[in-house]
Amino acid sequence: MIFRQLYDSTSSTYTYLLGDSGEALLIDPVYEQVPRDLALLQELGLKLVATLDTHVHADHVTGAWRMHQRCGSRIALSAVANAELVDLPLRHGDHVEFGKRYLTVRATPGHTNGCLTFVLDDKSMAFTGDSLLIRGCGRTDFQQGSPQQLFESVREQILSLPDDCLLYPAHDYRGITVSSVGEEKRFNPRLGGDVDIGDFSGYMNNLNLPHPKLMTVAVPANMRCGQPEGEAPPIETPDWAPLTLRFSGVWEIEPMALLEHASDAQIVDVREAPEFIDRLGHLQGARLMPLSKLMERVDELDKQKPVVAVCRSGARSAQACVLLSKAGFTQVANLAGGMLRWKVEGLPVAAEPV
Template identity: 55%
Template sequence: MGLGLAARGFKAALTAASWRYTGLRAYCARMETRGLLFRQLFESESSTYSYLLADVESREAVLIDPVLETVERDLKLIDELGLKLKVAANTHCHADHITGSGLLKQRVFGLKSAISVHSGAAADIMLTEGDKITFGRHSLTVRETPGHTDGCITYVTGDQSMAFTGDALLIRGCGRTDFQQGCSKKLYESVHQKIFTLPGDCLVYPAHDYKGQTLSTVDEEKKFNPRLTKSLEEFVKIMDNLNLPKPAKIDIAVPANLVCGLHEV
């Protein structure tokens, strides 16, 4: 009897360990059983994450923050998975890479691009607070989270289990506020009012990570984010003294992204 209990205990521990160490892959499998297909994709030069979400039944899909250099890779994956790409949605007008939205539109019949109405950029769908992007039985709801730029938005899944935060909230960090209409006070309020009010176990998927981290949670960032756990006054002081270099591609990326990434493409 004791050996049987010990064996069951070992099996339970092994199962728990497997959950921890398989990480995102295990979560992807669980989501697919709920009818949502999900892939996190990476572009190494700008350390940008793109996110592919699709309805398992209808095969309709959305691609968040596509990158010009990885359009062929993304189209190959979409074809392999038998998906119908419906919307290419950007979290903001990026300064460090050119969006792949425009080139994707040239390659995928009927594809529409989407971005915030406050971004100053061109797109087929101009988004504001509360708007929804639907794909099959699933949807993404827009939460306006300005501060890094005026046009930053966060996309939240219908069950509020996942938030795609762009540059507003990074893993243990946040987007800079020293160019493109940046405002530290506005960013602090956006994160606290629009992202930190989501369920604590909501998974946070940022537009970038420079340390190999793939995701976080709302609770983790509320507890451990070294900037956003501070008071507003302390946060503003931190952001005012970052002294970061100018993004290498800003003079090319911003003009291109204002016209859906088709500038001289």
């Protein structure tokens, strides 16, 4: 099984990808991170069959609708939430399958009335949303929250799992990534140890927290599963050539595409001078700017014109793309596979071996 934990720093949200036999699920996708998630799915060769939100979030907009538009994935959310556009309304005890594996749905209301926890089929991991955080839990003072309900949910549906079951929350504000049932039963200051319902209710009723800054935007949007009001803005994709966004965050251009669009771009070869005329040769019109000197010579490039970075294998040129982007270049791409792949595909070079 493939498992990846992804992070959105703006909202401190974890998104989880689970894959098996070519199929995948995304738990708690974030609207702005859809390009990242699409790139990862493509690189891992996975078909997204569904997105699952643990609840109607108040601090970020879900990427469920956006992923549905791009992948045809089903949108799954608690039936209790009564949100628009949900085509897989989830109830306690349901199974959501991917490949040969599945998640079991457990209703864990209390943070909101529609909170769900997703438990892997072998009970080795559970995705708890905001119902149970690492050494904490979600607040209970809006969206039909209830301390009594949350206490019961966590104790009966999450902390009843095996002690070695790993717990993955929807958020962590300190960068902690995972806990376990055994740990939370012992050390969670709100819900573990000898805490009873009176202790918990007293604690939760006196948090006195301000509402999330994005609540008035996020909740209505998430009741539409992330669909924007009016015409949806397109996913920003460079239009000067067909490019592919890699999970690393670098845009890549295929050799044949660069051959067709070379006249539209500045081609920067970031190898060292001897490599520029070695057996691989170099591209017609390429400018030699070794990576070690690139930032010293960056003013020689036009920020208004696309830049394609080239090296032997694509590794140094990928770093060049990162550096150029930090320097304010907005149209930057890496030649996929570098000169090695260009040569294998039999494309023309400007210099043959000397």
